[in-house]
Amino acid sequence: MKIAVDAMGGDFAPRNIVEGAALALAEYDKLTKLFLVGDTPRIEAELKRVDCHDSRIEIVHATQVVEMGDDAISSVRKKKDSSISVAVDLVKSGDADAIMSAGHTGAAVAASTIKLRLLPGIDRAGIATLFPTETNQFVLIDAGANPDARPLHLLQYAVMGSVYSRYVLGYPNPSVGLLSIGTEDSKGNEFTKEVFTLLKESGLPFRGNVEGHDLFEKPVEVVICEGFVGNVMLKSCEALAHAIFTWLKHELVKNPFRWAGAALAKGAFKTIRDKVSADEAGGSVLLGVDGIVIIAHGSSSARAAKNAIRVGMESVEQQVNPHIVEEMKRFYDLSPAQ
Amino acid sequence: MKIAVDAMGGDFAPRNIVEGAALALAEYDKLTKLFLVGDTPRIEAELKRVDCHDSRIEIVHATQVVEMGDDAISSVRKKKDSSISVAVDLVKSGDADAIMSAGHTGAAVAASTIKLRLLPGIDRAGIATLFPTETNQFVLIDAGANPDARPLHLLQYAVMGSVYSRYVLGYPNPSVGLLSIGTEDSKGNEFTKEVFTLLKESGLPFRGNVEGHDLFEKPVEVVICEGFVGNVMLKSCEALAHAIFTWLKHELVKNPFRWAGAALAKGAFKTIRDKVSADEAGGSVLLGVDGIVIIAHGSSSARAAKNAIRVGMESVEQQVNPHIVEEMKRFYDLSPAQ
Numbered sequence: 001m002k003i004a005v006d007a008m009g010g011d012f013a014p015r016n017i018v019e020g021a022a023l024a025l026a027e028y029d030k031l032t033k034l035f036l037v038g039d040t041p042r043i044e045a046e047l048k049r050v051d052c053h054d055s056r057i058e059i060v061h062a063t064q065v066v067e068m069g070d071d072a073i074s075s076v077r078k079k080k081d082s083s084i085s086v087a088v089d090l091v092k093s094g095d096a097d098a099i100m101s102a103g104h105t106g107a108a109v110a111a112s113t114i115k116l117r118l119l120p121g122i123d124r125a126g127i128a129t130l131f132p133t134e135t136n137q138f139v140l141i142d143a144g145a146n147p148d149a150r151p152l153h154l155l156q157y158a159v160m161g162s163v164y165s166r167y168v169l170g171y172p173n174p175s176v177g178l179l180s181i182g183t184e185d186s187k188g189n190e191f192t193k194e195v196f197t198l199l200k201e202s203g204l205p206f207r208g209n210v211e212g213h214d215l216f217e218k219p220v221e222v223v224i225c226e227g228f229v230g231n232v233m234l235k236s237c238e239a240l241a242h243a244i245f246t247w248l249k250h251e252l253v254k255n256p257f258r259w260a261g262a263a264l265a266k267g268a269f270k271t272i273r274d275k276v277s278a279d280e281a282g283g284s285v286l287l288g289v290d291g292i293v294i295i296a297h298g299s300s301s302a303r304a305a306k307n308a309i310r311v312g313m314e315s316v317e318q319q320v321n322p323h324i325v326e327e328m329k330r331f332y333d334l335s336p337a338q
Numbered sequence: 339m340k341i342a343v344d345a346m347g348g349d350f351a352p353r354n355i356v357e358g359a360a361l362a363l364a365e366y367d368k369l370t371k372l373f374l375v376g377d378t379p380r381i382e383a384e385l386k387r388v389d390c391h392d393s394r395i396e397i398v399h400a401t402q403v404v405e406m407g408d409d410a411i412s413s414v415r416k417k418k419d420s421s422i423s424v425a426v427d428l429v430k431s432g433d434a435d436a437i438m439s440a441g442h443t444g445a446a447v448a449a450s451t452i453k454l455r456l457l458p459g460i461d462r463a464g465i466a467t468l469f470p471t472e473t474n475q476f477v478l479i480d481a482g483a484n485p486d487a488r489p490l491h492l493l494q495y496a497v498m499g500s501v502y503s504r505y506v507l508g509y510p511n512p513s514v515g516l517l518s519i520g521t522e523d524s525k526g527n528e529f530t531k532e533v534f535t536l537l538k539e540s541g542l543p544f545r546g547n548v549e550g551h552d553l554f555e556k557p558v559e560v561v562i563c564e565g566f567v568g569n570v571m572l573k574s575c576e577a578l579a580h581a582i583f584t585w586l587k588h589e590l591v592k593n594p595f596r597w598a599g600a601a602l603a604k605g606a607f608k609t610i611r612d613k614v615s616a617d618e619a620g621g622s623v624l625l626g627v628d629g630i631v632i633i634a635h636g637s638s639s640a641r642a643a644k645n646a647i648r649v650g651m652e653s654v655e656q657q658v659n660p661h662i663v664e665e666m667k668r669f670y671d672l673s674p675a676q
Binding site: 068069105182188189190211213214215216217227228229234235236238240241250251252257258261262264265266267269271272275276298 | 519554589
């Protein structure tokens with residue numbers, strides 16, 4: 001399995017990304033090749049720092065980096081030799097099976113959309129992110145690929161999310177919820193009300209509006225929303241989870257009884273902390289493009305980068321794209337809305 | 339201090355609301371009068387159930403209830419004798435100092451806006467919600483009053499949020515962040531980019547875009563966003579916090595060592611659980627209307643209802659509205675954008 005890694009993408013790149021790549025190589029035997037795309041001397045320096053000399057690494061030089069302040073679309077046109085563009089090219093040429101980037105999300109989405117093209121029937125790619133429930137996970141799409149979505153895009157996200165839920169998470173009959181500000185049909189803003197109508201007429205197993213309390217404890221299998229809302233919700237939840245465990249730790253060291261208690265209960269903490277940890281999740285799949293693209297957090301740690309590479313490997317095994325194509329075809333053939 | 343309570347508003351009303359009112363009366367001496375507005379026989383039955391015979395209670399009969407599926411604006415016109423409308427009337431007439439409702443948020447906002455009117459210079463009310471940081475709180479506005487906001491409304495929220503931060507939370511020089519999907523100036527959707535420009539030209543202490551990781555651990559004092567995003571973010575965070583402690587509890591009972599550890603560390607858990615608990619927060623202030631209106635969750639427990647009444651009492655003492663009026667006047671006089 002061959003993964004192309006955008007070694008320059010992310011707030012702590014290439015340091016954390018290269019370190020994560022080294023961790024992935026040490027852990028995953030199925031990785032037969034890892035392309036590290038970016039500035040060769042800097043990548044080599046980081047590999048030296050972590051004492052990694054794995055023969056499965058191939059450094060692919062790229063002279064440019066898309067900066068976080070760059071415009072997404074024009075970055076693809078203006079920085080043709082950016083690490084993200086070159087990494088996408090490796091997938092396009094068939095040299096790599098998947099790409100992972102923790103860089104500029106918009107640029108990664110734009111480069112993938114322009115170079116790999118969208119799947120038939122799809123108008124915009126969407127980031128599918130997994131959220132934990134007590135015993136499983138649900139998928140939310142879009143977590144930030146498309147922050148100015150049109151209602152039709154969300155209908156396509158519903159189809160793609162359902163395919164993902166069925167083939168990756170193993171729910172035989174996933175139902176779809178629309179993220180909103182109340183569960184009643186009348187709740188929402190102008191945008192979600194339009195989406196609601198489309199979904200109701202779509203023939204998909206639509207459960208109506210869902211909100212916070214439906215998400216983690218009585219979840220639907222697929223949650224759809226436009227990218228701005230999904231991204232804010234994802235990052236806020238991750239940040240709150242991190243804050244809760246940080247604050248709890250500070251409280252636990254306040255006296256020796258608590259500290260002893262924490263030591264006894266350590267396993268329970270670790271289980272739940274890992275369940276809600278952004279680092280553990282690693283990265284999210286960009287659905288809708290004709291290729292496998294994993295988007296990781298800008299602030300990825302080495303562990304997060306390693307796990308994002310793992311998500312890329314899992315996605316190569318899962319191969320959901322043919323199922324999306326098939327399902328979109330069926331959807332357009334059957335849907336009374338079309 | 340006299341509070342009007344919409345006894346019929348909420349998923350578990352009048353049961354939880356009346357029980358919360360009884361708890362508030364038992365705890366808060368400063369409450370001199372509590373109006374319970376709604377169906378008299380049902381309210382009396384609930385008071386009997388919780389064995390509350392407090393002489394500070396006055397039941398005000400209302401024959402109608404705004405149902406959660408009702409349209410917000412038309413509910414004010416069509417259900418003139420709803421519990422929420424009658425409760426707002428008590429503030430308008432000066433009989434009550436503040437109103438608390440856990441009912442239909444849109445209806446509470448509409449009734450307050452139509453009957454109490456907006457403060458000078460304000461075009462839309464916004465819900466100001468407090469979020470915890472490790473040592474203090476920050477205020478987010480709007481958490482759901484105005485789900486189809488225009489950019490100008492967010493500018494007014496920034497002014498109101500700053501006043502709230504200064505006079506209620508005690509930050510001498512609060513800075514404002516715009517909730518977005520990246521911290522760089524170029525990140526966001528079309529809506530937030532317009533807001534960004536307005537804020538940059540406003541003369542307010544604008545810190546730029548903020549996202550998840552800025553919120554709880556390196557917070558700005560005032561976070562602004564449009565109501566749909568704020569409401570989704572608030573409810574998702576509350577739901578996740580609840581889920582984390584529920585899952586942790588289930589993990590902790592899995593073996594006796596963990597259980598013993600949990601017992602020793604109980605105080606630490608309680609401190610952090612309370613910090614992030616929706617029940618403990620109780621309710622949020624609706625800023626921008628000429629009166630004091632507290633919005634509580636539809637799913638309020640009795641404890642949440644009690645705490646929402648507490649928020650109402652605190653707001654009566656804080657009296658931020660005159661400061662908002664003054665600050666809006668100064669803002670319109672000074673702002674180069676006007």
